[in-house]
Amino acid sequence: MLKNYFPIFHWLPNYKKAYLTNDIVAGLTVGIMLIPQGMAYAMIAGLPPVFGLYAALVPQVIYALMGTSRQLAVGPVAMDSLLVASGLTALSLSGIEEYISMAIFLSLFMGVIQLSLGLLRAGFLVNFLSKPVISGFTSGAAIIIGLSQLKHVLGVDIPRNNKVHQLLFNVIEKFKEINIYTVTIATIAILIILLIKKLNKRYRINIPGALLVVLFGILTVYGLELYHSDVKIIGVVPDGLPAFKIPNISLHTVAELTPIAITLALVAFMEAISVAKAVQEKQNEYEVYANQELIALGTSNIIGSLFQSYPTTGGFSRTAVNEQAGAKTGISSMVSAVIVGSTLLFFTSLFHYLPNAVLGAIIMVAVFGLIDFKYPVELLKKRKDEFVLLLVTFLITISVGITQGIILGILFSLLLMVYRVSKPHIAVIARIEGTNYYNNINRFHSSVAIRKDVLGIRIDAQLFFGNTTFFKKALLKEIKLKGKHLKLLIINTEAISYIDNTAANMLYKMIQELKQKNIKVMFSGTTGPTRDILFKSGIIDILGKENLFLRSHEAEDFYDGKHNRTEKFRSIAEQTESIAS
Structure with a gap:
């Protein structure tokens, strides 16, 4: 000591x-x-x-x-x-x-x-x-x-x-x-x-x-x-x-x-x-x-x-x-x-x-x-x-x-x-043709396979009260652009490790509203801490454990009936603190 x-x-x-x-x-x-x-x-x-x-x-x-x-x-x-x-x-x-x-x-x-x-x-x-x-x-x-x-x-x-x-x-x-x-x-x-x-x-x-x-x-x-x-x-x-x-x-x-x-x-x-x-x-x-x-x-x-x-x-x-x-x-x-x-x-x-x-x-x-002259010039x-x-x-x-x-x-x-985290980067993602990789359609527009019935969204930040409204508006805007053809929403959550109560309530209500419109919601790449929050907040009850996937392509393939989830992959995707204990 x-x-x-x-x-x-x-x-x-x-x-x-x-x-x-x-x-x-x-x-x-x-x-x-x-x-x-x-x-x-x-x-x-x-x-x-x-x-x-x-x-x-x-x-x-x-x-x-x-x-x-x-x-x-x-x-x-x-x-x-x-x-x-x-x-x-x-x-x-x-x-x-x-x-x-x-x-x-x-x-x-x-x-x-x-x-x-x-x-x-x-x-x-x-x-x-x-x-x-x-x-x-x-x-x-x-x-x-x-x-x-x-x-x-x-x-x-x-x-x-x-x-x-x-x-x-x-x-x-x-x-x-x-x-x-x-x-x-x-x-x-x-x-x-x-x-x-x-x-x-x-x-x-x-x-x-x-x-x-x-x-x-x-x-x-x-x-x-x-x-x-x-x-x-x-x-x-x-x-x-x-x-x-x-x-x-x-x-x-x-x-x-x-x-x-x-x-x-x-x-x-x-x-x-x-x-x-x-x-x-x-x-x-x-x-x-x-x-x-x-x-x-x-x-x-x-x-x-x-x-x-x-x-x-x-x-x-x-x-x-x-x-x-x-x-x-x-x-x-x-x-x-x-x-x-x-x-x-x-x-x-x-x-x-x-x-x-x-x-x-x-x-x-x-x-x-x-007095530093180089650093300001570099920032400029x-x-x-x-x-x-x-x-x-x-x-x-x-x-x-x-x-x-x-x-x-x-x-x-x-x-x-605060301004930056209140307006995080949100990307519409889709599968690159011939691969299982999902990327930003604005960056890879010439090589992605965009489907009318599937919308992939990725948010590169934590979800909390400060950016909940921004995320919801951006999501609803993309859903509206898809129109009546949209049947599946895949939310890639790899960058999310925390969801506060405000954001959890927003997700719960949004999933509920989308289900009423016959739009299926799936989560991909969900980390352990985020899965814990999904289970503890009750979001999983309305989302369904079967709609958690390790990768975005697995979610899309499962929706298309091309992918049969093995017990091993299912247990990994659904693993939480409570299950582990």
């Missing part, structure tokens, strides 16, 4: 000495990467940079103990940081202290939600975050994050806003106040990061570009004394490990934070599980389990909040670096935590002269890489309805708000799904 919740007890007893070097190297690499990244992402969240280091400390240790992925790097990420800022700036807060308290409480709140979903085995909920919605939301959020850093890159005081048009308007208003030193530092930092990324990709190395531009920024500002020229710097970074503190918040605040906490919980889980599964596909030693991931991430956020961490999850870039650096187990995350902890204990004073422009540059390069060519869904989500995200973008995107994707 303990191993189920703490997968470390699965892999630690079998830990190989050969793994240790890889884990240490990967842990050092990610730890060094985490320091500037964590501080930068804290700025996105509207928090002092040191809280990025707090968020990079405890959560990844807890995840190393409880997570099923052995390479996932947990810590602060750009998307969640933006969601924190978006949710908290919408509230009326008295000052930075209350803002910090709320951000930390959000970590606790979303952790409780994730843990609860994991214990309830609700990992399937992430399936409702469709790829078009996530792509539109991610691209929109990336643009907002990038533009929000213009105040640091340009060195001007631009009011925070999560609407792109308003952000750009605010930038234009402040354009004359741009600090040329700040812009120069940011531009050079961006070019250095891009150059190092290109070198890393070409030569398959892991030069810590973010750390190098941090050193460049500190040395430039300190050496040229640019802090006297209004170049904004981080200033004093508190040293020491985060203290244990229980978040204190009112019930009224809980109600206000509920929507953003739920959004954070789901989006953070989606980020983590997608990258964890992507990395796991390259491994043969373990499996990633969605529900345990929820439990691990939830617990990481809960315990992390007790040590002043704001919301965290698995990061795309850091996980990729961790895997490429050779990480084999969660030991690499523990090494990363040691690097971050050592920085907090001994090296925070080194960051005093770090310019905000460098952190802004790091963020801009990181998040603009999240192949699936225009999903392209519209992506575009709507993107536009809402950049023009209305971050939270509204993801929530309305999910809502629209569910509405699209």
Whole structure:
């Protein structure tokens, strides 16, 4: 039981000495990467940079103990940081202290939600975050994050806003106040990061570009004394490990934070599980389990909040670096935590002269890489309805708000799904000449033998209250087209595994009405679960067990008197739960 919740007890007893070097190297690499990244992402969240280091400390240790992925790097990420800022700036807060308290409480709140979903085995909920919605939301959020850093890159005081048009308007208003030193530092930092990324990709190395531009920024500002020229710097970074503190918040605040906490919980889980599964596909030693991931991430956020961490999850870039650096187990995350902890204990004073422009540059390069151009173009060519869904989500995200973008995107994707299942594909089928195969007459019109007295219908969906009326109308339309010649209706039910009460009542009445018109009804290809429903709902009483067939051609041949049903085939076609028991 303990191993189920703490997968470390699965892999630690079998830990190989050969793994240790890889884990240490990967842990050092990610730890060094985490320091500037964590501080930068804290700025996105509207928090002092040191809280990025707090968020990079405890959560990844807890995840190393409880997570099923052995390479996932947990810590602060750009998307969640933006969601924190978006949710908290919408509230009326008295000052930075209350803002910090709320951000930390959000970590606790979303952790409780994730843990609860994991214990309830609700990992399937992430399936409702469709790829078009996530792509539109991610691209929109990336643009907002990038533009929000213009105040640091340009060195001007631009009011925070999560609407792109308003952000750009605010930038234009402040354009004359741009600090040329700040812009120069940011531009050079961006070019250095891009150059190092290109070198890393070409030569398959892991030069810590973010750390190098941090050193460049500190040395430039300190050496040229640019802090006297209004170049904004981080200033004093508190040293020491985060203290244990229980978040204190009112019930009224809980109600206000509920929507953003739920959004954070789901989006953070989606980020983590997608990258964890992507990395796991390259491994043969373990499996990633969605529900345990929820439990691990939830617990990481809960315990992390007790040590002043704001919301965290698995990061795309850091996980990729961790895997490429050779990480084999969660030991690499523990090494990363040691690097971050050592920085907090001994090296925070080194960051005093770090310019905000460098952190802004790091963020801009990181998040603009999240903007996906290929996928929308692909959807535009192949699936225009999903392209519209992506575009709507993107536009809402950049023009209305971050939270509204993801929530309305999910809502629209569910509405699209409901629309599709309410109008399922229904085909008129007939036998292909010279064979026993039945196919759609519209696709195989030149090779099917269409009979005036026989109508074959296939519905490629479940039958439930949402599509019952559509199915009935389509069926009656085809029956009417056949006219008085129709004597046999064959309903192919191979694609149906469930019939709800509304649909069952419709079928019962329809079969009854057709029998009164001397039209015989037969079912073919009926699966076990569907047969069970036919028997339990009483449909079989009016249909007749003798009218269940394995294949459509058997039904037609039996009607024509060409096929004698053996006891074996009859028992298979009529098999139900009750008979089996």
